[in-house]
Amino acid sequence: MKTIDPTQLRNQHLDSKISSTLFRISQKKILYLLGLLFLTLLVPQVAFAEVFVPLHEYLGYFDSTGIYTVVGNVKNENSFAIIPTITVSVIDDSDIISKTIKHVPLAAGKEIPFKIKFPELTSNTPILVNPEITFEKTITDEIPIQILYDKTLIKHDDGHITGRIQNIGEETIYYPKIYAVVHGYENVLDITQNIELIEKIEPGQILDFSMYPDPAIIEDVFYYSCFAPVDTTVIPVTAKKDDGNFDFRYDSGAWYSAAKFDETGTTLSIKGYNSYPLETYANFEFPPISGDEKFSVTLNDEPVEFIQSIDEMGYWHVAFKVGPTSQGILKISGFEKGLPPELPKIPQWIKVNTEWWITNQISDIEFLEGIDFLFEKQIISVPERDVLSESQWKIPQWVKVSAEWWHEEKISDDDFLNIIENLVQRKIIVV
Template sequence: MKNQHLDSKTSSTLSRVFQARILIFGLLLVTIFGSQLAFADVFVPLHEYLGYFDSNGVYTVVGNVKNENNFAVIPTITVSVIDDSKTISKTIEHVPIASVKEIPFKIKFPEIKSNIPVLINPELTFEKTITNEVPIQIIYDKTLVKHDDGHISGRIQNTGNETVYFPKIFAVVHGYENVLDITQNVEYIEKIEPGEILDFTMYPDPSITEDVFYYSCFAPVDTTVIPVTAKKNGGDFDFRYDSGAWYSAAKFDESGTTMTMRGYNSYPLETYANFEFAPISGNEKFSVTINDKPIEFIQSIDEMGFWHVAFTVGPQSQGILKISGFEKGLPPELPTIPVWIKQNADWWSTKQITDSEFLEGIDFLFEKQILSVPTRDVISESQWRIPSWVQTPASWWYEEKISDEQFLNIIENLVKREIILV
């Protein structure tokens, strides 16, 4: 890209070399500046693993997981930091990584108090999984621009045949000689239709803006959230959030009905936050404040029965988030299969809904990886097929004559044998 801004101290020879690299954003650089985490097919290269203090003074660890297997994996990364004599560890289970792909990660450590924390090499485990590569591509043309202030803007396209919901784009941010940060698009993208092209923008942390040289390793994912656990009414309350902002120090009041968190958005643009809570009764009615001032938000419930509380976050803002309206106690264990799919089985077995309407629920189970078949190919809805005799086990399942596991095994087997096409 001819309009790249380079540091004035960089020699003209090096400028030409690195400008050529900037022309191919997103290609994996094969030069290794340090040893890898391990001689394995799933690893974190240590030259792409570092810690730094962000613009809000929060110690931040970033890295990049690479999968060189011929199958997809779900990585679990444990990051540990020594703060004085205390070791603080955090573990995240990342989203699935397709074969020969990579996914960056970022973890915040607001607990760090010293000025010289020691970052320990990460621990990485993984499990084999079934997943399709997210059909989103970065468009490498003149619209992909790194601006003088260090941020990048560009376009993505859905090159597949199905709608992708809640996609994100991650990237590695490089300085002149080293990795600086991991960043993501700041826009909230609800969905991208087949063939659709959307704009995206990425900002590095303000603390390293002046040192940004180029971006690489663009990684599209269709879902990623941050897990959080807070003490509530004598037990652990697990929840998740998806946001361009960061939240920490979640805690409930003594009644267990109000939760507070510290949040901040270092980007100079408005971003979003979407919190997901397991229901206790299903009748919760939430309210949200920032620094004790009410804000507009949307409360909704998803197909799995989880509450969502979503709102916009102002540019370069920080404050105390307070969400009220939780009911006392802890959530009951939710069923693996949503109730509406089991109800659909009854309606389909009694011919109250069509084959395609029932198969929408089965397809949903594959999307959520509740069902998985190694050889399953995604086909268009017009080609979906299910024989009528499957109505009998569907009826047994609704009447609880067979268990959830037995019914899922039946469906998986029939899809694997291509008796059911979905």
């Protein structure tokens, strides 16, 4: 087992939630739903204000392993950023299976594809219901990653595509991912993403990427469009553990399902498969229980080499490579018994920084780096905030009084966050 610097996983998001509901309905209700589905098919797009999923970019298909897969593309035509929540429902014989995904922040005028798999389906003729979409307003900057539309962007004979991306911003982007919509000659076929792990891309740096569609549709691929770069993406999972729910997330070019703990609550097993003909990666993120966990990983009972680390929010990460066209039962052992405690809103390292700042052990700029992190992670936000270089950051010394109260636990995390949010909004603190 190796250890890496926690800041390497700095941009991992903790902002997704999936719920799956399965219930029985009568034959009468099925007929009603089919009639409703017929009517909604006449509508050109599913919309909520200026956020919608075009129906010509929304479909379901059986992938190369027989799993029913639903793909779509969320468009945000508002003048502000949003966090979209998409609910997808499928009629499976006399059952309705619904899944909801809270996606990553989406900047104004941008789009983001999504993919949801339904391994629970038993019917060979499922009926896909139009998606429901809601959103909440947020603040996020456009990801400064550009697809290079030049001779290096190539669609190959086997349907996959290779190309290059460039960081056109002024800051390092950690764990970027590129989504794209895969088209056939007449319709959309799939949603895909870069197959290789990109740990980071420095300002001005150019990196290669490759994308593979599901093997079930490679012969029908015509072109790729709607390339959408994001700096975070996670798939949420819930497993029963010690009479409660254990929520965790993963980021991977492979797909995982049917997660469950053993009777002791110390070993997690989950089915995984990589349908692509290339090696990819998996990065699992777990909330800590004791903070002293030491994990081990096996695939089909064979040891897997992995990296264990902890990020700046205090979450464990277990990362490893996934072989091409592979599948099996992944087991991760080393969990403590019981369920994780609720983590504080503000990471512990920021509290340590605050103590050092109060006692003049670090500079104002070093303290403000922690405050800027709270904005990056959307722990706090203001309606408008200019992006400034560190040389323009400023903070009055009297703010140390409030910081000291928080460090001494005379005021709560929420009180401190409200104070900082108010001071930044009034431009007393500039960061």
